[in-house]
Amino acid sequence: MNIFNKALLWVFLLPRALYDKLGVSMPQLRSILTVKLTMDDRRPGMFQQLNQQKANAPVTKATLVTMGFSVFIGCSFLMVFFLGSDAVTHVGLFFALFMFMLSVTLISDFTQVLIDVRDNQIILPKPVSDRTVVTARILHIGIHMSKLMLPMALPALILVGIRVGPVSVIALLLCVLMATVFSLFLINAMYLLILKFSSPQKFKQIITYLQIGFAILFYGGFQLLPRLVEKDSIGTLALGNVYGHILLPPYWFAAFFGLLNGIMPVSWVGWAAAILAVLAPVAGIVLVVRFFAPLFNQKLSLLSGDSPSTSKPVEANAKASGKKANYWAQWITRPGAERMGFLFCQKMMARSREFKLKVYPSIGYVVVLVLAQILRQKNFSFDNLEYQTQPGNMFFIMYAPFLVSLGAIGQINNTNHFKASWLFNITPLSHPGAVLCGTIKAILVGFLLPCVAMTVLLGCFRFSPALFLQIGVACCVQVALVYVFFWGQGLMFPFSQPPQTAAQRGSILVNMVLMLLLGACGLLHYALRNHWWACVLLAVAAVGAAVAMHKKTYHVPWKRIKLYSDF
Amino acid sequence: MKPVIKIKNLWKSYGTKTVLKGIDLDVYAGQVIGYIGPNGAGKSTTVKILCGLLSSFEGEVWVNDVSVKEHPLQVKSKVGYVPELAEMYEVLTPMEFLEFVATLYQLPAEMALTRIERMMTAFGLEPHLNQRMDTFSKGMRQKVLIVAGLLHNPDILILDEPLSGLDANAVIVVKELIQKLAAEGKTIFYSSHMMDVVEKISDRIVLINDGSIAADGTIEDLRQLQGNHSLEKIFAGLTTKGGVQDAAGDMVRAFQ
Numbered sequence: 001m002n003i004f005n006k007a008l009l010w011v012f013l014l015p016r017a018l019y020d021k022l023g024v025s026m027p028q029l030r031s032i033l034t035v036k037l038t039m040d041d042r043r044p045g046m047f048q049q050l051n052q053q054k055a056n057a058p059v060t061k062a063t064l065v066t067m068g069f070s071v072f073i074g075c076s077f078l079m080v081f082f083l084g085s086d087a088v089t090h091v092g093l094f095f096a097l098f099m100f101m102l103s104v105t106l107i108s109d110f111t112q113v114l115i116d117v118r119d120n121q122i123i124l125p126k127p128v129s130d131r132t133v134v135t136a137r138i139l140h141i142g143i144h145m146s147k148l149m150l151p152m153a154l155p156a157l158i159l160v161g162i163r164v165g166p167v168s169v170i171a172l173l174l175c176v177l178m179a180t181v182f183s184l185f186l187i188n189a190m191y192l193l194i195l196k197f198s199s200p201q202k203f204k205q206i207i208t209y210l211q212i213g214f215a216i217l218f219y220g221g222f223q224l225l226p227r228l229v230e231k232d233s234i235g236t237l238a239l240g241n242v243y244g245h246i247l248l249p250p251y252w253f254a255a256f257f258g259l260l261n262g263i264m265p266v267s268w269v270g271w272a273a274a275i276l277a278v279l280a281p282v283a284g285i286v287l288v289v290r291f292f293a294p295l296f297n298q299k300l301s302l303l304s305g306d307s308p309s310t311s312k313p314v315e316a317n318a319k320a321s322g323k324k325a326n327y328w329a330q331w332i333t334r335p336g337a338e339r340m341g342f343l344f345c346q347k348m349m350a351r352s353r354e355f356k357l358k359v360y361p362s363i364g365y366v367v368v369l370v371l372a373q374i375l376r377q378k379n380f381s382f383d384n385l386e387y388q389t390q391p392g393n394m395f396f397i398m399y400a401p402f403l404v405s406l407g408a409i410g411q412i413n414n415t416n417h418f419k420a421s422w423l424f425n426i427t428p429l430s431h432p433g434a435v436l437c438g439t440i441k442a443i444l445v446g447f448l449l450p451c452v453a454m455t456v457l458l459g460c461f462r463f464s465p466a467l468f469l470q471i472g473v474a475c476c477v478q479v480a481l482v483y484v485f486f487w488g489q490g491l492m493f494p495f496s497q498p499p500q501t502a503a504q505r506g507s508i509l510v511n512m513v514l515m516l517l518l519g520a521c522g523l524l525h526y527a528l529r530n531h532w533w534a535c536v537l538l539a540v541a542a543v544g545a546a547v548a549m550h551k552k553t554y555h556v557p558w559k560r561i562k563l564y565s566d567f
Numbered sequence: 568m569k570p571v572i573k574i575k576n577l578w579k580s581y582g583t584k585t586v587l588k589g590i591d592l593d594v595y596a597g598q599v600i601g602y603i604g605p606n607g608a609g610k611s612t613t614v615k616i617l618c619g620l621l622s623s624f625e626g627e628v629w630v631n632d633v634s635v636k637e638h639p640l641q642v643k644s645k646v647g648y649v650p651e652l653a654e655m656y657e658v659l660t661p662m663e664f665l666e667f668v669a670t671l672y673q674l675p676a677e678m679a680l681t682r683i684e685r686m687m688t689a690f691g692l693e694p695h696l697n698q699r700m701d702t703f704s705k706g707m708r709q710k711v712l713i714v715a716g717l718l719h720n721p722d723i724l725i726l727d728e729p730l731s732g733l734d735a736n737a738v739i740v741v742k743e744l745i746q747k748l749a750a751e752g753k754t755i756f757y758s759s760h761m762m763d764v765v766e767k768i769s770d771r772i773v774l775i776n777d778g779s780i781a782a783d784g785t786i787e788d789l790r791q792l793q794g795n796h797s798l799e800k801i802f803a804g805l806t807t808k809g810g811v812q813d814a815a816g817d818m819v820r821a822f823q
Contacts, residue, residue, distance in 0.1 A: 125646075
C-alpha cells in the first residue's frame with residue numbers, strides 16, 4: 001500500500017468506538033480494507049482502462065496515477081474561475097465540472113470496485129458478520145472517493161486560498177464534501193434505476209454505453225466549450241438571477257459557499273439553493289443507508305448468477321444480431337472462410353465490451369469534430385456546402401468519419417481473450433487470407449458504410465449531383481484506404497492478439513506514413529474537385545487498388561500471418 | 568453417536584423452480600461422503616446451504632448442533648469450503664490472500680503464518696508465495712484454494728471438484744490428505760463428477776437426482792441394490808432415462 005492509502009485508512013478507522021458499537025469486527029474490517037486497497041493499487045483505473053498500454057505488465061501504482069490525473073483534471077477546472085460575472089458563478093461552474101467528472105469516474109469504478117462479485121465467493125463463506133461487510137464496503141467507497149475528490153479539488157482550493165483566504169478554503173472544502181456525498185447519492189440512485197429496469201446481465205452493458213457516452217460528452221465539452229465562450233453570453237453569466245437555476249445542484253453548493261463567505265444571496269433563489277445544499281446531501285445519506293444500500297446488496301447478489309433462470313434475453317439478442325449479419329454476409333462475402341471471418345467479426349464487434357469501449361467513443365468524437373467544424377463557420381448553411389465559399393469544410397466532413405474505421409482497424413486484432421484464437425491456428429485453411437478478407441469487409445460494412453450514409457444524409461439538405469459525386473469518390477478512396485491501413489497494422493487474425501499499442505508493435509513509422517497517405521489522398525481529391533472527370537478517374541483508381549489489395553489479401557499465405565502461439 | 572451434519576426435510580426454490588425437494592441426511596464425524604449427481608440436481612445448492620451462504624430455505628439444517636439458519640457465522644467458522652475453480656483476488660500474492668483469509672477466520676497472525684508456510688511448502692508452492700496469482704496455472708490456483716479452505720482447521724470440509732487442474736502428484740497428496748483428515752475425525756463432503764475417485768475415497772455415497780436423494784449407502788450397499796457394477800454404471804442407471812450407451816451410439820451414428 002502507498003502512503004495515501006495508509007493515511008486514508010488510518011483516518012477512516014479512527015472512529016473505533018463507533019465501529020465497536022455497531023458490532024463490527026475491527027481486525028476483519030481492517031483486513032478487508034487493506035486487501036481491497038492493495039488490489040485497487042494493482043488495478044488500472046478508468047483513465048488507464050481507456051488507454052491501457054500493455055496487458056501483461058503488472059499494474060503497481062494505479063492509485064498514484066489516478067490521483068495524479070485527478071490533479072491534472074482539477075487544474076483544467078480552474079478556467080471557470082475566469083468566466084462569469086461573480087464569485088458564486090465561478091464556484092457554481094466549478095461544481096458543475098467537479099460533480100460531472102466525479103460522477104463519470106465513479107460510474108466506471110463502481111463496476112470494478114463495488115460490484116466485485118468475487119466477494120460473494122471469497123468473503124461470504126467466511127465467518128464475517130453482515131455489518132462488517134457492509135461497513136467495509138461503505139468505508140471502501142469513502143476512501144476511494146477521497147482519493148479522487150481531494151486531488152481533483154486541490155487546485156481550486158489553492159486558487160481560492162490565494163485569491164480570498166484560508167477561511168474560504170475550509171468553506172470550499174466543506175462544500176466539496178457535500179457535493180461529493182450528493183454525487184454519490186445520484187450515482188447510487190441511477191444504478192438502482194438501471195437495475196430496476198434491466199436484467200443484471202444487461203447492467204454492465206448499459207454501464208459500458210454510459211461510459212462511452214460520458215467520454216464523448218467530456219471530449220465534446222472540451223472541444224465546444226471554448227468556442228461557446230467566445231460568444232459573449234457566458235462571460236456575463238450570473239448564476240442565481242433566474243428562477244430556473246434552483247434546479248441546478250452545482251448552484252446549490254455555490255450559493256452555500258457564498259453564504260459561508262459572507263456573500264449574502266440577493267434573491268430567494270439563492271437562499272433556497274443554500275438550504276438545498278445542506279438538506280440534499282443529508283437526505284441523500286439517509287436514503288442511501290436506509291433504503292438504497294440493502295436493495296443494492298440484494299441486487300448485487302443477483303449479478304453473481306445465483307438464480308438459475310436468467311439466460312433467455314441474451315439468447316434472443318444473439319439471434320437478432322446474427323440475422324442482420326447473415327443478411328449482409330450472403331450479399332457481399334464468398335461462402336467459407338471469408339463469410340466465417342465476416343460473421344465472426346460482426347458478432348465480436350457488436351458484443352465485445354472492450355472493443356466497444358475503445359472504438360465507439362471515436363464515433364462520438366467524429367460527430368463532435370464535424371459539429372465543431374460547422375460551428376466554427378459563422379452563418380453556416382447547407383446551401384454553401386457544395387461550392388465554394390469554404391469547400392474545405394465539406395471535404396473535412398467527408399473524410400473525418402474515416403477516423404471511426406481507423407479506430408476499428410486498430411482494435412480489430414486486440415482482445416484480452418486472445419488465447420481463444422488457438423481455434424484459428426488448428427484449422428486446415430488453405431486460404432487463411434480469406435478470413436482477413438471477411439474481417440475487412442466487416443469493418444467496411446460496420447463502420448465505413450454507416451459513416452458514408454451519414455454524409456449522404458447531410459448532403460441531402462441540398463441535392464446536387466456534383467456533391468454526391470464527391471461523396472462517392474471519397475467513399476471509393478476510403479475503401480482503398482481501409483485495405484491499406486489494415487495491411488499497415490500487420491496481418492493477424494481478428495481478435496487474436498493481446499492489447500498493445502502501435503509503439504510496442506514498432507509500427508509508429510508505418511502509422512505516420514499511413515496518416516500522410518490519408519492526408520495526401522484527401523488533398524489530391526480536394527485539388528481535383530473542380531474537374532469531374534479527374535474525380536471519376538480517382539475513384540476508378542481507388543476501386544482498382546481496393547480490388548487488387550483484396551485479391552492479395554485473399555492469397556496471403558500462412559507464414560505471413562502473425563499468430564499468437566503462446567497458449 | 569450424534570450426527571455432525573443433520574439435514575431435515577430441506578426444500579429450496581428459486582422463483583418457481585424447486586431445486587431441493589425434501590432432503591433428509593445425517594452425517595457423522597470421520598465420514599467421507601461422496602456427494603454426486605448430474606448437473607442441476609441440487610448439489611451446489613445443498614453445499615451453499617451447508618456453508619451458510621443461503622438462508623432462505625425450508626426445513627432444518629444443523630451443523631454441530633448449531634442451526635445454520637439462526638447462527639450462520641458459527642457454522643461458517645466450523646466449515647472449510649473449497650469451491651470448484653473459484654474466483655480469487657488474482658492481483659494478490661498467495662501470502663497476501665491467505666493472510667487475508669486467516670484474518671477473516673480470526674486466526675492469530677503467527678499461527679496463520681506458520682500454517683500458510685507449512686501447507687504451501689507441502690504443495691511445493693513455497694517459491695511462489697510472494698508472486699501475484701494472475702500468472703498462476705489452474706493447478707496452482709486450486710492448491711491455494713485448498714489451503715484457504717483448510718487454514719482454520721475446520722471440523723467439516725466441503726470440497727467441490729477439488730482435483731480439477733491438479734497434476735498427478737498433487738492428486739495423490741489431496742487424496743491422502745482426505746483420508747488422514749477423516750482419520751482425525753473430520754467430516755469430508757466430497758462433491759465430484761469423477762466417479763472412480765468418489766468410489767475409491769468415499770465411505771458413503773449420496774446420490775442426488777432432481778432435488779431428492781436417489782441412493783445413499785456404501786459402494787457395497789449400492790452394488791447390492793443396483794447390481795455389481797462400477798459407480799459410473801450405477802450412476803448412469805439411476806440418473807438417465809434412455810441410458811448413456813444410447814447417447815454414445817447416436818453420436819457415432821451422426822457421421823453416417
